[in-house]
Amino acid sequence: MPWLQIKLDVSPENAESYEDLLLAAGCAAVTFTDQADQPIFEPDLGTTPLWSNTVLTGLFSADHDLDATLNFLQQAHNDQFPDSAFPTCKTEILEDKDWEREWMDNYQPMRFGKRLWVCPSWKDVPDPQAVNLMLDPGLAFGTGTHPTTALCLEFLDGLELNEKQVTDYGCGSGILGIATLLLGASHVTAVDIDVQALTASKDNLNRNGLTEDRMQVYLPEQTPDHEADVLVANILAGPLVELAPTLSKHTRSGGQLVLSGLLAHQEEEIREAYGNDFILDPVSEREGWIRITGIKR
Known part of the structure; x- marks a missing residue:
């Protein structure tokens, strides 16, 4: 069974808020990746810094209603960040594979x-x-x-x-x-x-x-x-x-x-x-x- 993905371009300041929103929408897993090849080699002990340009990816089951989730994210963004534009967003179908293999x-x-x-x-x-x-x-x-x-x-x-x-x-x-x-x-x-x-x-x-x-x-x-x-x-x-x-x-x-x-x-x-x-x-x-x-x- 394939999976569905929502990818959001977020800043370190609001990444945690969007992570919470994806999980509230029924996301099965969340990952953070670097969009701009900005290495973080040795963070301070006890910290988990993010990149200046972070891609937040939410993974959903194939039968999930992505349109409803996108509407939910847009409304939540308007409530929490009324003075900023909604982040660049992309949806994808992720091919089903035996990833461990x-x-x-x-x-x-x-x-x-x-x-x-x-x-x-x-x-x-x-x-x-x-x-x-x-x-x-x-x-x-x-x-x-x-x-x-x-x-x-x-x-x-x-x-x-x-x-x-x-x-x-x-x-x-x-x-x-x-x-x-x-x-x-x-x-x-x-x-x-x-x-x-x-x-x-x-x-x-x-x-x-x-x-x-x-x-x-x-x-x-x-x-x-x-x-x-x-x-x-x-x-x-x-x-x-x-x-x-x-x-x-x-x-x-x-x-x-x-x-x-x-x-x-x-x-x-x-x-x-x-x-x-x-x-x-x-x-x-x-x-x-x-x-x-x-x-x-």
């Missing part, structure tokens, strides 16, 4: 460095002799498609990881920590503020035939007080600056630090935060995102 079909195995492949758990591996990480990202961030994850995976592929102790701070799907295990690390401490991420990490660990004693997961306040040979953190600049003392404490002298989730213009603040404790390398950049590595003094 379509996403799965489009997610292909990816190679990082010389040895490592990240493969969707529902696909055959392209090279059975390679180091193959089987991944189902589920509800947690981290598939290898984002430049920051790719930068980290490529660096880890080039490290000598045999028998190393690794900490993956901000583990998400567990992709980085599991990669180090498959590349020879002996144990990973995986840390995240999101309980769903910890669940996804354990699921992906099992999916790769690794036992739970190889990678143990923790919320930050539960993290064991030990030092890693390799610490990787693919988060964002703000949290990384705040976490500098913590991440330094959890890295042994001579240990390897791998930081990403960073934009090119954020390099200096990261160097200021970590430069006293680490000898930092030149950055590696991809699509405006960077990776910073270094050795603990």
